[in-house]
Amino acid sequence: MQLSGLGPGDWVTLHARFTPQADFLLAADGRVRTYAEGEARITRLARSLQRIGIGRGDRVALLGVDSPEYCEVLLACMKLGATYVALNFRLSPAEIRTVMAASGAEVIFHSERYREIVESLALRAAVEFESGYEEFLASGPDGGELPSVSHDDDILSISFTSGTTGTPKGVLQSQRMIKAIIQSGVLELGLRPGDLIYAGAPLFHAAGFGHVLYGLARGGASMIMPQWDADLALAWLGSGRVRHTTLVPSMIIQLLEHPKLAEADFSGLRSIMYGGAPMPTSVVRRMVEVFGCDLHNGFGAGTEAGGQLVLRPEDHRRALAGEEWLLGTIGRPAFGCDVRLLDPLGAEVPDGQIGVIASRGDTVMSGYLDRPDLTAAAVRDGWFVAGDLAWKDPEGFLHLAGRADEMIIRGGENVYPVEIEDVVGGHPAVAEIAVVGEPDPLWGQVVTAIVALRDGHAAPSAADVKEHCRGRLASYKVPQRIVVVESFPRNPAGKIDKLRLRELLACDPSAVQEEEPS
Template sequence: MPNLSGIVVADWVTMGARQHPGRPCIVMGDGSSRSYAEIEERITRLGSAMTAHGVTRGARIALLATDSAEYLETMFVCAKLGAAAIPLNYRQTVPELAVLLDAGRATWLFVTRRYLDMAVALRDRVSTLETIVLIDGEADGVLGYEALVAEGSPEPWRIAVDDEEILLIAFTSGTTGNPKGVMQSHRMYKRKSVAGAVEYRVRQGAFRYSAAPLHHVGGSGMVFQGLSRGASTLILPQFGPEDVVEWLGKGLNSVFLVPTMISRILALPGIRDARFPALESIVYGAAPMPPSLLAAAMEVFDCDFYNGFGAGTEAGMQAVLGPEEHRRALAGETHLLQSIGKPGVGVDLRLVDDDWQDVEPGETGEIASRSEHVMSGYLDQPERTAQVFHEGWFRGGDLAHFDAEGYLYFDGRKDDMILRGGENIYPIEIEDVLSSHPSVREVAVVGIPDEHWGQIVRACLVPGEGYDEDALRSYCRERLAGYKVPAEFRVHAELPRNPNGKILKRRLRQEVTS
């Protein structure tokens, strides 16, 4: 059924420009801001100019940059043009990014000067990539962002975009030849944004910040939640604990942080004596909150806490642990901090076995959910899509169990994905790189617990001739984003295997953590 309203998420900017034109939409780290009316005019001009340069409905527009107002404006323009944005992780290497741009068939790339050399190299490697736009200045051979805005017309324009058209393509892996491109529709983003605003009790006109980068669902998702309520959003290029504390003192009402970030803030000198009267809530995710850390954070920040859980890229928010449960935990029911909460607004959630049958209460099963904020599927991979959907239910490999009160407890992943500080790391990417080095005979990569990051990467390997750990680490750094490079290397005479020859990673995890 077509989207009869024709409303896209960027129309929340248009609505804001009508209802509160002078209210800041985006606040930058230097204290400057752009109002809803200013953002509306800029994206109108930018969209007009991009259309004149040949961008049409269905185009693929990639972004390689740290967070900025221009980054958000580009995402808004893509929504209004009916183009799909492809946010890229700026910590990945040129070979990794080339795989993703090839798979996404991107034609335009918006980039900051810091990554311009990478962008030029990518244009030489990716056949579909034709146009580079430099966000922060001018350079030969590329278009200038502000020049595009200036040349565009301020006359309003509108393209009717259907709910099921794709707004974002979010890639969840890089170095493998078969990356998963999660297709996120306008329907998905609208529904999950509104559900998040309801669940996190976002009020009209709030001032909010997310420490997750805009290329991550935790970053863009929080922005669009705020837009749906006419909120103002603080944009910092990257997270810095001192910067966040400074802005908390300037009136931030709500922030998203992962527990490791909260820990870094609490380690700042004098923080225990600070007071933040405007702060209403902290949303966290990606890792459990230790009881001692929560107690310290609640004492310092004196606000509500929310734990949001979900297969965010593919299925949005699935469960939430709210302020009431956090206060119960602080009062002595500390087991609640191990919970990921209860199903969120508009989410139907089950725990199933491999045959899609419900498991008994207390037993571990795979999380299966259905809602209006589930992805449309994996780009150009119908077989892979069919593996995770069944009669409208999505399951992405997360395991959990229910307690007697109906609270969910996360029991890990069916696959071997490593979650380091909010970043998803797929071991096969690292194993492929390590196994290509002549000094590595066999390798298996596992995640092990770490108090700061949640998990870190450890490579268990059987060495060959000429093995040198420092040289191998350098080899990885040339081919992998820094957060994927193993923090530790462990040498084995042989790797444990089952009778079929499969490496027993579960045994490796037990060995390395014992």
């Protein structure tokens, strides 16, 4: 089989050759790895894996919090053409055993906190980051550069979905897919050699390791924090050193409300990518005021199809100059991504009509592990269809209408949660919001808004919310129940877990304020 040029596993070698002393990986505790150091360690680790029989196509699992060592394992696998399986460390022991069995991995690298779970698995080798990692790395034989062995059709990653809508599925990610996602991200964000990047997503998530690869592709550096920590993130982002960061709205809100915000220096910050949840206009304006940098709103099925749409900095500037409706959109297609909106029969819908988002390009997955039925349902003639609903305006901007499985049907009327979240999220008392449907004997379903409050604000009543929505939402779309929570359940990407919310509401409706249906 003909090889296909450079793969991500070769990029460290390239930069080590030309900029050996440039920063590569920075740990939150102050440790710094240069490209020369990173190349030497990753190559030796790859040889250590070869020593125990790991080669092209073999599977290696990871279960741990973020660290430079975690990145080294992923990149060593890429050098070998091996397949890495980065596990969600928030899964229960039973879920981990299920996913490990499905993955076929016989080798695992793990954090100490997961030792008991790992010991219950039948594996060829288990390496603990805190105690056995350096010894394992040193076991590899000496040698020069490893020759490139990967092909663009090779599966470099099996990424299991968060499982919020059922059993997690193993997404097969090829080298072609990973390279295309990185190319799109680097171009959209305008990253430069030497840039320091921080992403709030964990490394097992597409956005987490994806941002490490963004930096690697450009010869930049990545700051690696074990887990999200608002104090530590503010210290780094406010140090003047970080050039780009990607965060979900809840993280941004924590930073904007941090008591030490005024002490931070954001002069070095050039851009912020946000996404994953509705962002009130007031928060966007506050971001511009505090951070003073370019803003990107990204939307996509990152695990299965990469970034599909982007609301770019120029769009944000238009919005803040008076066209605020733009902040209610999810942008236009990202570089290298073709997007259409389809009806249930697969035909493209006209502008203004709601359809399911379909995308194609090299960023689309190769399929689901051992599930040809699910693959056939999700990828149709090269188009990936995830179930997200949207409509397109005359300027080509897409407006999210929610997911097909989240649509609320109230008295025969289709209600899409996103448009309600956009409006109610603008209430001065609301910091975050999620809208779901709850069963109702009269209407079939009613609209319920779950909100987290801004500091110092009292909970709004259903009547308050109705008044806020007057003239902006039809009466049947206005939430009839308001539930106040201190925090939201979240999936690994930091997005609000609506399935879990509905389960919690069904178990404990005591915090609900009700208004008679209109």
